Amino acid sequence: MGLGVFLLWYIYNLFTPEQLEQTYSHFREANYWIVAFSVFLSVFSHFIRAYRWNLMFEPMGYKPKLANNFMAVSVAYLMNLFIPKSGEVSRAVIHRKYEGIPFDKGFGTIISERVVDLFFLLLFTIAALFMQFDTLYNYMIDSIPIKKLVIALLALVTLGAVFLLFLKRSKGAFAIKIKVFLGGLKEGLFSVVKMQKKGQFIILSLVIWALYIASFYTATKALEETASITAGVIVITFVVGSFTFAFTNSGFGTYPAAIMGILLIFGVAKSAGLAFGVIVWTSNIISIVFFGVLSLFLLPVYNRKKELN
Numbered sequence: 001m002g003l004g005v006f007l008l009w010y011i012y013n014l015f016t017p018e019q020l021e022q023t024y025s026h027f028r029e030a031n032y033w034i035v036a037f038s039v040f041l042s043v044f045s046h047f048i049r050a051y052r053w054n055l056m057f058e059p060m061g062y063k064p065k066l067a068n069n070f071m072a073v074s075v076a077y078l079m080n081l082f083i084p085k086s087g088e089v090s091r092a093v094i095h096r097k098y099e100g101i102p103f104d105k106g107f108g109t110i111i112s113e114r115v116v117d118l119f120f121l122l123l124f125t126i127a128a129l130f131m132q133f134d135t136l137y138n139y140m141i142d143s144i145p146i147k148k149l150v151i152a153l154l155a156l157v158t159l160g161a162v163f164l165l166f167l168k169r170s171k172g173a174f175a176i177k178i179k180v181f182l183g184g185l186k187e188g189l190f191s192v193v194k195m196q197k198k199g200q201f202i203i204l205s206l207v208i209w210a211l212y213i214a215s216f217y218t219a220t221k222a223l224e225e226t227a228s229i230t231a232g233v234i235v236i237t238f239v240v241g242s243f244t245f246a247f248t249n250s251g252f253g254t255y256p257a258a259i260m261g262i263l264l265i266f267g268v269a270k271s272a273g274l275a276f277g278v279i280v281w282t283s284n285i286i287s288i289v290f291f292g293v294l295s296l297f298l299l300p301v302y303n304r305k306k307e308l309n
Contacts, residue, residue: 004253011257011274019271026275031222035279038219039287045211046073046291049113052204055197056109057101064099067302071295078292081250081285088114098303120209121242128239131232213238219280225272226263233266241277250288255281 015023050069057064072094076087092106167175195201216238220226229237240262244254251258259277264270 001249001252004248004251007253007257011260015270015274022269022271023275026223026225026272027279029224030275030279034222035219035283038215038222038280039283041211041215041218042284043287043291045208045215046070046077048204048208048211049073052201052208053109053113055195055201055204056112059196060105062099062101062105064095064101068095068098068299071299071302074288074291074295075299077250077288078296081252081288081292084249094299098299116205120205121239124209124213124235124242125239128232128236131235216241216280219283220276222279223272223276225268226276229263229266229268233263237262241280250285251281 012020047070050066050073053069053073054063054066072091075094076091078087079090080087088107088110091110092101092103095101095106096103167178213235217234220229220234237259240258241251241255244251244258248254256274256277259280260270260273263273263276268276
């Protein structure tokens with residue numbers, strides 16, 4: 001959270017008064033009906049995620065209510081705003097309380113989900129690199145001397161090899177935790193492969209990520225300066241924005257900064273790039289807070305009859 005605050009403060013002080021005024025004008029001129037439709041697509045993806053979740057419970061003999069699935073997902077996104085990755089735990093806790101599903105089994109399905117999400121994010125990353133390879137390569141060459149780039153890559157490979165060797169030989173608590181985590185990822189991946197309705201699961205996963213891209217694409221139409229960017233720029237900007245969620249609470253501060261930076265490479269002014277990043281991030285956070293808080297209130301109400309029985 002502190003990193004996000006620092007980045008917002010740094011960008012604010014980096015901008016000239018003229019650039020700040022341009023940014024404010026973008027906020028005023030944005031089409032918020034388009035932004036609202038973009039948010040709707042994002043929320044609809046959460047509903048599809050909630051529906052897909054039952055496919056992972058079926059082999060274990062559980063069939064939680066779709067409403068509980070959706071509310072658990074909504075609360076998870078809300079929790080991640082305050083404590084990163086706590087949402088995964090909250091989803092399993094909610095299903096243990098209201099659906100009677102053991103925590104470890106519920107959490108195992110969430111690990112499987114994250115493996116699938118990581119796989120799709122890597123696919124989009126590879127696609128983005130291929131689609132905009134020349135621009136990104138030229139930018140890196142111009143910004144970073146080739147000798148330093150080679151040294152950085154060699155250092156990264158060396159660190160990776162040392163880390164793998166450390167995991168293989170170490171018996172310390174940290175190494176054991178990493179091995180357990182990697183084992184969970186492996187188990188989660190194989191659980192998807194062994195799923196009875198894996199064809200339906202794959203289709204729903206494609207729909208979820210198509211909705212993510214569609215939501216982001218729709219949002220670009222809200223500003224005149226981003227309305228005409230190409231498909232390749234949209235994909236790579238989406239990917240860069242997705243990675244920021246790993247650095248701060250749901251991308252707080254880092255998302256607008258990263259969106260501004262990547263769009264600047266492709267010729268979009270800093271003021272427009274920052275305004276676009278703030279609009280996309282803020283609109284989605286508002287929906288997350290709304291549905292998350294609403295779900296916290298509705299969960300005990302919706303499940304009251306079951307608790308009384």
